Amino acid sequence: MQITKATARIYTTNSSLTPSDLRTLFHEWIQQDALDELLLDVADYTHVPRGPGVLLVAHECYVGFDDADGRFGLSWSGRQDALAPAAESWRHAVSRLLVAARTAERRFDNELAFDGAQLVLGCNDRLHAPHGEASYSALQGALEAVASEVYPGADCKIEPVGEFRQCFRARLSTTGSLGLADLPV
Amino acid sequence: MTRTWKNELVGKIPPDLKEEIDVFERQIARRKEGKLDEAVFGETRLRRGVYGQRYDNGQRFDGVQTRQIAFPSGDISKGASTLWDAPGMLRIKIPYGGLNPEQLECLAALSEEYSDAISHVTTRQDVQLHFIQLDDAPTLMRRLAAVGITTREACGNSIRNITACPFAGTCKTEPFDVTAYADALTAYLLGHDDCQDFGRKFKISFSGCAAEACGLATIHDMGFIAATREVQNAAGTTETEHGFELYVGGGLGAVPHTAKLFDAFIPREEVLPISLAICRVFGRLGEKRNRAKARLKFVVKKLGIEAFRETVRTERANLRHDPRWTSFLADLDSFTESPKAPRLISPASLKRSATNLPEGYKAFADSNVRAQKQDGFNLVTVSLPLGDATADQLRALADIARRYTPGTLRATVEQNIALRWVRDEDLLPLYRDLRAAQLAAATAGTIVDVTACPGTDTCKLGIASSRGLAGELSERLAIKNLSLDEAVRNLRIKVSGCFNSCGQHHIADIGFWGVSRKVSGYTVPHFQVVLGGQWTHNGQSYGLAMGAIPSRNIPATVDRITDLFVSERQRGESFQHFVQRIGKKHVRTALEDLFAVPSHDEDPNYYSDWGDPREYSIGDLGIGECAGEVISFAQFGLAASERKIFEAQEFLETGDSTGAATRALDAMMVAAKALTKDRAPNLSDDADEIVAAFRHHLYDTELFFDPYAKGKFANYLFQAHSAGAAITDVDAARQRIEEAQLFIEAAHGCHGRMS
Ligand code: SF4
Numbered sequence A: 001m002q003i004t005k006a007t008a009r010i011y012t013t014n015s016s017l018t019p020s021d022l023r024t025l026f027h028e029w030i031q032q033d034a035l036d037e038l039l040l041d042v043a044d045y046t047h048v049p050r051g052p053g054v055l056l057v058a059h060e061c062y063v064g065f066d067d068a069d070g071r072f073g074l075s076w077s078g079r080q081d082a083l084a085p086a087a088e089s090w091r092h093a094v095s096r097l098l099v100a101a102r103t104a105e106r107r108f109d110n111e112l113a114f115d116g117a118q119l120v121l122g123c124n125d126r127l128h129a130p131h132g133e134a135s136y137s138a139l140q141g142a143l144e145a146v147a148s149e150v151y152p153g154a155d156c157k158i159e160p161v162g163e164f165r166q167c168f169r170a171r172l173s174t175t176g177s178l179g180l181a182d183l184p185v
Numbered sequence B: 001m002t003r004t005w006k007n008e009l010v011g012k013i014p015p016d017l018k019e020e021i022d023v024f025e026r027q028i029a030r031r032k033e034g035k036l037d038e039a040v041f042g043e044t045r046l047r048r049g050v051y052g053q054r055y056d057n058g059q060r061f062d063g064v065q066t067r068q069i070a071f072p073s074g075d076i077s078k079g080a081s082t083l084w085d086a087p088g089m090l091r092i093k094i095p096y097g098g099l100n101p102e103q104l105e106c107l108a109a110l111s112e113e114y115s116d117a118i119s120h121v122t123t124r125q126d127v128q129l130h131f132i133q134l135d136d137a138p139t140l141m142r143r144l145a146a147v148g149i150t151t152r153e154a155c156g157n158s159i160r161n162i163t164a165c166p167f168a169g170t171c172k173t174e175p176f177d178v179t180a181y182a183d184a185l186t187a188y189l190l191g192h193d194d195c196q197d198f199g200r201k202f203k204i205s206f207s208g209c210a211a212e213a214c215g216l217a218t219i220h221d222m223g224f225i226a227a228t229r230e231v232q233n234a235a236g237t238t239e240t241e242h243g244f245e246l247y248v249g250g251g252l253g254a255v256p257h258t259a260k261l262f263d264a265f266i267p268r269e270e271v272l273p274i275s276l277a278i279c280r281v282f283g284r285l286g287e288k289r290n291r292a293k294a295r296l297k298f299v300v301k302k303l304g305i306e307a308f309r310e311t312v313r314t315e316r317a318n319l320r321h322d323p324r325w326t327s328f329l330a331d332l333d334s335f336t337e338s339p340k341a342p343r344l345i346s347p348a349s350l351k352r353s354a355t356n357l358p359e360g361y362k363a364f365a366d367s368n369v370r371a372q373k374q375d376g377f378n379l380v381t382v383s384l385p386l387g388d389a390t391a392d393q394l395r396a397l398a399d400i401a402r403r404y405t406p407g408t409l410r411a412t413v414e415q416n417i418a419l420r421w422v423r424d425e426d427l428l429p430l431y432r433d434l435r436a437a438q439l440a441a442a443t444a445g446t447i448v449d450v451t452a453c454p455g456t457d458t459c460k461l462g463i464a465s466s467r468g469l470a471g472e473l474s475e476r477l478a479i480k481n482l483s484l485d486e487a488v489r490n491l492r493i494k495v496s497g498c499f500n501s502c503g504q505h506h507i508a509d510i511g512f513w514g515v516s517r518k519v520s521g522y523t524v525p526h527f528q529v530v531l532g533g534q535w536t537h538n539g540q541s542y543g544l545a546m547g548a549i550p551s552r553n554i555p556a557t558v559d560r561i562t563d564l565f566v567s568e569r570q571r572g573e574s575f576q577h578f579v580q581r582i583g584k585k586h587v588r589t590a591l592e593d594l595f596a597v598p599s600h601d602e603d604p605n606y607y608s609d610w611g612d613p614r615e616y617s618i619g620d621l622g623i624g625e626c627a628g629e630v631i632s633f634a635q636f637g638l639a640a641s642e643r644k645i646f647e648a649q650e651f652l653e654t655g656d657s658t659g660a661a662t663r664a665l666d667a668m669m670v671a672a673k674a675l676t677k678d679r680a681p682n683l684s685d686d687a688d689e690i691v692a693a694f695r696h697h698l699y700d701t702e703l704f705f706d707p708y709a710k711g712k713f714a715n716y717l718f719q720a721h722s723a724g725a726a727i728t729d730v731d732a733a734r735q736r737i738e739e740a741q742l743f744i745e746a747a748h749g750c751h752g753r754m755s
Helices: A019-032 A086-111 A133-150 B015-032 B038-047 B101-114 B134-145 B179-189 B268-285 B296-303 B305-317 B324-335 B347-355 B361-368 B391-404 B424-436 B466-483 B551-568 B575-595 B633-653 B657-676 B687-699 B712-723 B730-754
Strands: A006-015 A039-045 A053-058 A061-066 A073-078 A112-123 A157-160 A168-173 B059-061 B066-068 B077-079 B088-092 B118-121 B127-132 B204-207 B222-232 B238-248 B260-267 B369-371 B377-382 B388-390 B409-411 B417-423 B493-496 B510-519 B522-531 B544-550
Touching (some): A006 A086, A019 A053, A061 A086, A073 A112, A086 A112, A086 A133, A112 A133, A133 A157, B015 B038, B015 B134, B038 B077, B088 B134, B101 B127, B101 B134, B101 B391, B127 B134, B179 B204, B179 B268, B179 B324, B222 B268, B238 B268, B260 B305, B268 B324, B296 B305, B361 B369, B361 B424, B377 B424, B388 B391, B391 B417, B391 B424, B417 B424, B466 B551, B510 B544, B510 B551, B510 B730, B522 B551, B522 B575, B544 B551, B544 B633, B544 B730, B551 B575, B633 B730, B657 B687, B657 B712, B657 B730
Parallel strands (some): B204 B222, B493 B510
Antiparallel strands (some): A006 A112, A061 A073, A112 A168, A157 A168, B088 B127, B118 B127, B118 B388, B222 B238, B238 B260, B369 B377, B377 B417, B510 B522, B522 B544
């Protein structure tokens, strides 16, 4: 199955970072060309509860720290309407997300750590994959393929998350405590 | 076959909208192939609501250097200096702010799929989505069209969204509901042949009454205020006729103009034809080449209101009859919202709930709830911080509207959403639902609910961060909201990122607009402080600038002004009266220390803007090579010109229009001389000589030209110089002061660029 605008999200285990820290981080990334994406600007929505937080806007994606689903995390969300097989799209989204997460972790040292045992994959594409049972069944194979690469040999639970009026989202989780360094991707 | 929204929505889009969107899609393709002229495509795009955004010229200052953005599509443009791949903004017209739950859900979905998951309510009841890719625009338009929304003529030189009181039909002070008229005029003028040849935008508004602010009729090109009169019918009995007081030529912008009364009573049958006649006159006589003079206010000013009236009446008489002028009147009842039948609830149970109020409810009810004219029903305003709502919040609002109202909501000009027809007994459960959606802030209509334009966040013309400042002020004020003095709590703060006034700072009690100043070789963000504008009476009078204060000192400025108001206010005195009574000099003295900028070493924070850690810049930042502080002649001169402007305002306060106008002209002369002296060292104080030298060295060479306004501000000097001191009228003197203020701002900008 093909999708556009794939998303990947990872949660933090500890973060004492303020919106100001995050804005500074993203502006630094633009100055330093820290990511491979074409970085454009920073948008701050921290005044909106459960909103998109602090966003780095790139041509290809948004990279953002937010608590939109109730838990603080970092998201990579594709912006371009490029239809591609779901597994391939998510592989790309996860790898780009982890690059951003590792870069942020390095910058903040002990002030930021991520929970590698959980990822949320999705797509902002109601045309091809509206959230619901049908899309979940159709995309299960792709989710499993990505899960087996992120958590090789481990038991991984996959389940849809969020309400069905939202965009498609599914959580991949494994047991134990994993940091970014433990992920082979 | 690949699925597309175009195919999915076949049969679900009104045929005219479908055709229009298909045409736009073809134009996009033709432009990409280089077969459509850039300028033509640019204006077409704007008239479809697809607007540019900051950095879309492909360069951005990253805090250290200005860098080119290497978009994949390269140099292909979608308008002058606007690159194809650069994200833009989609402005979505919401006529009179009217929304239904399906439309909210559609906006929510689009914001998630094509934008940054935020829908932004504007000060003109539009909704904007940012970071849109142009190639996605036709799809967005189709999905909007499928729920009855168009983006057509949301931008460009066209009739913009027609706004109206969000409380229309329910408000105690209105003689009748204006909704149907706003709706009919929207439909009539949308895409009308006679409205396609304007030199600039054209804004229309409807208000239910003269005393409140909701419709802001007098700041529009055309502003209708509901009116009635008693007439004798054919049977000889008296009946009430509905019509409108009509104002023309209002507008904020760089130089605010209060609208002039066109007619004290336009019968309702004449609303559409008179509007068209005015549009035709504007299309014919409005300026086309000089954008700075192209609004209706300049036509009214040039002709004078009497001659303008006559011209419009002649035009009206020549219109060919159109049945649409009155056909909508047969449908007025379709706009009457019928609430769900009131639910019966026992007095005992009402009493029980009244003694068991959830936390925060009382404050919420005080600020966000007002009784409708219909007994037992309420209007509930949902505060959106800076006009922003998430997709989840919009869906929650859609659910709430279905649950508690007949499914009608309105976007407000204060960037909020109004729920209508909420039963008394539903207020508590509604409050709980709003709280669950994080939408229950008890701030509607208070000082905490700061209005702001997009400013430097996304607007190409932004000079300072209006949203950054507004967010900072809201956060600080929210902490002490409930402990604020009642008189302060009800003040309005409005912030614009530049002189264009999209944040409506002129009509705020406390307004700010972004400017910059050069300090020791650095550019420092500042805000001009504008005090004492009038929000009520449809935004009828404007505040005057007090001077530019460094952006970082604005929160302290608000504290200082509000403290002064609390301590020196007379019983029952409004903020406007207070400012007038104590005088601007007194206020300015109270703020004096806040004008200072510490050195970069002392406090580098002053050299960046709110919410943006980059070293502040309005372009390429140049740092002087001086070892110590060197103040140039030009800087002294510019400071002196600001002093003179202040004195001009004082003259105006005492009713001395001639003195005010003379001093304002002086201020411009001082600034012009300060800038020119470098190039004409022997320049004397003779006004003719200064103007000639300024024209020769700075105007003809275009050195003085603002990147966007071009030579507009220089013309204020030339015009004032020709007109001289022959001004006795208060409005004209006020206008001269406003223009002088802008000229001086432009002089600062020019100085910044040249130094
Ligand atoms: S006031 Fe200026 S900065 Fe604000 S939106 Fe208007 S043009 Fe842009």
